Every structure is written in structure tokens, then in C-alpha cells.
Amino acid sequence: MRPSIMKLASRDSALDVLLGRVAPPSGNFGNNGVYTPEFGGSGRDYEFGADEPSPANLAKAWQDKMQTKARERLLEPNQGSDVKVQRYAFGVSQSITLATAVAINTSGQPETNFRPQRVTCNVPLPAFISLTAIRVANVGVIVGGTLDAYDFTADGSDQALDVPTLSPANRVSVIGQYSGLLPSGGYLTGTAFLFVTSFKGPSTMTG
DSSP states (O other): OOOOHHHHHHOOHHHHHHHTSSOOTTOOBOTTOOBOOOOTTSOOOOOOOSSOOOHHHHHHHHHHHHHHHHHHHHHOTTTTOSSOEEEEEEEEEEEEETTSOEEEEEEEOOSSOBOOOEEEEOOSSTTSEEEEEEEETTEESOOSSOEEGGGGOTTOSOOBOOOOOBOTTSOEEEEEEEOOOOOSSSOOTTOEEEEEEEEEEEEEOOO
């Protein structure tokens, strides 16, 4: 009876080789013509017989192999991929003077291709800084109205965005207004405060 489409789709070609359902391109065949997979270097004894390993031993060997691959990907998540992508952060900043209202207009560009997915602002309290525009590659992230930068504090929620991918030729711009409000808790009138807006997301790896 022919196998169904679902059964064919669910087959794992590497597992088929291990279980002897198909022969590998350059298999190691004994005199009896049975393919015997090699598991050298693992330090594990699977007690393979003279003819072929038992299904239990093959399953154990496959499980160990997959566990090793999973651990390797913790160090090399791009293993086997032609495109090297990991998560990075990028920021723009502007120094303001506490208790002196001033316009916010800061911008910058990343050093590599970068797709922002989260915005974070380091404002200490609500109504400290309002935002009228965040532009990523000339595309407005704020599509109407004014936002409080406090919405984007580090411990905030619902900060996920879906915006264009930046290249080193594109810029991020953050536009708004510092209200002149002086926070309590050690902040002093006339001292400098570095307002930072950071963007986090996947990016091509840097050197």
C-alpha cells in the first residue's frame, strides 16, 4: 500500500537514514548489506549488535544527537545559516537641563541592518517628556496624536512595534517636548539629564 501524503510529509530524512529506511549517499555497509550508522566520538555505548542496532538504541542515539545540536545552538544560533542575525540594541540621545523646558529632536542611524521591535525611554515619571513623532527610515511610528514617553519605560508593557528595517543609510528620529518638570528623589534644578530612546530587535551581526 502506498504511504499517504501526510506520512511522507512527516518523515525525517536524517532519521530515515538512522533507522535504515533509506541508504545515505556514502553509507558504511557491512558484508550483509545492512547500513550501520557510526556514532564515534560521543563516548556513549549503545551496544549495537553485529547485524543492526535495535530501535531503542537508535532512538537513544538520535535523542543524544539532537540534544547536542540544541546545546551547540546556544553558542552558535546562526549555525548552518548563510545570514547571521542576532538581537541588538540601538539608541539615540539628547542632553537636557532639568527644570528648563526644551524641544526634543534627536536622531541617528545604526551601523548595520536593524529592525526595531521595541522602544524604551529612560524617563523617570509621567508628563516628563511628550513625543509627537518617532520616525524609522522616514516612516512614522506614531500615526496620530501625542504620546507620553513614560509609556515606553523599561518596565512598561505592550511596547512591541512592527516597523521598517533600517540600514546604515537610514535614520531614526525622535521628536517631542521636555515639559520642564523636575522629578523628586535627588534630581536638581539646572543639572544635565541625558534623555535616551533605545530600540531593540534583530540585526545582522557586527564585527
